Amino acid sequence: MKLSLPLVLASQSPRRRELLGQLVTHFEQRSADIDEVRQPDESPASYVARLAQEKAQAVAQLEPNKWVLGADTIVVLGARIFEKPQDEADCLATLSLLSGQTHQVMTAVALCKGNQLLHQTVSSNVTFRPLSTSEMVAYWQTGEPADKAGGYGIQGLGGCFVSHLSGSYSAVVGLPLCQTQQLLQAAIKES
Numbered sequence: 157m158k159l160s161l162p163l164v165l166a167s168q169s170p171r172r173r174e175l176l177g178q179l180v181t182h183f184e185q186r187s188a189d190i191d192e193v194r195q196p197d198e199s200p201a202s203y204v205a206r207l208a209q210e211k212a213q214a215v216a217q218l219e220p221n222k223w224v225l226g227a228d229t230i231v232v233l234g235a236r237i238f239e240k241p242q243d244e245a246d247c248l249a250t251l252s253l254l255s256g257q258t259h260q261v262m263t264a265v266a267l268c269k270g271n272q273l274l275h276q277t278v279s280s281n282v283t284f285r286p287l288s289t290s291e292m293v294a295y296w297q298t299g300e301p302a303d304k305a306g307g308y309g310i311q312g313l314g315g316c317f318v319s320h321l322s323g324s325y326s327a328v329v330g331l332p333l334c335q336t337q338q339l340l341q342a343a344i345k346e347s
């Protein structure tokens with residue numbers, strides 16, 4: 157059963173809109189324009205959580221009477237964080253590093269209303285089979301990687317690279333359904 161509350165999605169992501177539509181009856185959508193810059197010594201989990209909160213808070217200032225949902229997704233391999241690729245060379249370099257390895261996809265969700273804040277971060281392990289240079293080049297040319305963290309989409313052709321997933325599929329796509337539903341239920345209780 158879908159939830160009902162005054163809600164704004166602070167995102168321009170079509171994936172997040174579609175996933176949130178599975179959870180709630182109605183919501184508005186406004187894009188949140190924030191600087192995505194990691195602070196020195198900021199851990200990946202702290203960084204992704206901060207970005208989700210800043211997105212939610214930026215729109216919450218404009219919509220003080222509604223709950224505002226912000227989210228952010230990053231790909232993490234060891235000490236490195238991969239966001240959307242800047243160009244083809246950046247994407248191929250990222251996919252070469254992910255090839256044959258297990259990385260983490262972290263998605264943070266923040267729900268904000270006035271000075272109330274609810275948030276959660278979900279981390280999933282994704283294993284890629286080894287990738288050849290020619291298939292990485294062909295993949296870039298499809299256009300799919302350009303707007304996705306880590307330069308791939310598990311929900312699209314990039315799903316063929318994934319030999320194993322441990323965690324939340326919807327979180328990898330951009331919005332964890334289970335945890336977001338729990339946050340929305342908590343928001344309804346707080347309202």
Ligand SMILES: Cc1cn([C@H]2C[C@H](O)[C@@H](COP(=O)(O)OP(=O)(O)OP(=O)(O)O)O2)c(=O)[nH]c1=O
Binds near residue numbers: 171172
């Ligand atoms: C790893 C992975 C990421 N992604 C997407 C989820 C996010 O939309 C995007 C990461 O960029 P984000 O900066 O998290 O989000 P966004 O710019 O798309 O949207 P907004 O800030 O307006 O909310 O990568 C996939 O769609 N599939 C995947 O398999």
